Amino acid sequence: MDGTSAFAPKYRRIAEEIRHQIDTGDLRPGQQLPTETELTERFRVSLPTVRQALGVLRSEGLIESRHGIGSFVKETDRLQRPGWRHYGRARADQKLLTPHLRHDIVFAGIEPVPTHVADLFPPGTTQVVTRRRHLFDKETGRPEEIGASYIPTSFAAGTYIEEPTVVPKALFLCIEELSGKRYAKAVDRLIARLATADELAILELANGAPVVHVVHCAKAEDGTVLEVAESIWPAERTVIVNEYPITTD
Known part of the structure; x- marks a missing residue:
């Protein structure tokens, strides 16, 4: 997955893939990410792994989670x-x-x-x-x-x-x-x-x-x-x- 080593933990590779989509504009500010279930199926990983990847992106300020709705690309002028x-x-x-x-x-x-x-x-x-x-x-x-x-x-x-x-x-x-x-x-x-x-x-x-x-x-x-x-x-x-x-x- 792009710039992340194939030997990196799965959650890091998932985070890099989503980060790449944000960097290139495939995921735009305000756009909703696929659901956690969809991400587990897409990457063939467990739910905790997906949640760990999303946590990385939240800590970087790239996404925000809305309770009961899902995760969205954060809207920012930065x-x-x-x-x-x-x-x-x-x-x-x-x-x-x-x-x-x-x-x-x-x-x-x-x-x-x-x-x-x-x-x-x-x-x-x-x-x-x-x-x-x-x-x-x-x-x-x-x-x-x-x-x-x-x-x-x-x-x-x-x-x-x-x-x-x-x-x-x-x-x-x-x-x-x-x-x-x-x-x-x-x-x-x-x-x-x-x-x-x-x-x-x-x-x-x-x-x-x-x-x-x-x-x-x-x-x-x-x-x-x-x-x-x-x-x-x-x-x-x-x-x-x-x-x-x-x-x-």
Whole structure:
């Protein structure tokens, strides 16, 4: 089931399947989920397992249960921003990481490495292939994100990555094909700050509004930097959800 391991507990795999339907818009805000009985039959599991999965989704703020009626996708102005599980989902369905949003590519081409991410690239890197995008709610047209990706010229220069059009699938899948390397590890920097004047205008925010600024550096197993990406989200409309195994290392 998408980004969850086949060895994960059944309730986690069920929760991931329903979460995926919410992420992609197959289950919309306010829509009722199948009944517990229907879910037990669909996934061939026990009722306690289904209830445990629904409990996970409730704790994440994705669904709400109404006594005597059932469970519903929670209606909220805040967008769920899932962490690493997006990669597994995109590998499975070969779609964009955020297919529920409209992507407008506002720039694509070679430019100097931005100073605020220069330390994430190998010393001596002076240029990258940059892709800048604005993301909008498909139904309302409301701006939801300012994004950019910075990719090494060694494998991206002169390719379709430089074209100002939406790529046919998740950008990281395109980068893996071009580089011949697979995304293996990443580091995220999350910064809470006030929006700049340009960000206020693009995201249609009031003066003094805060944003969440995420810088994501993805590397191959051998340490090669494959992509540095950044996203800027309106803080008042954002919930960041990270699910990960806890190790004893």
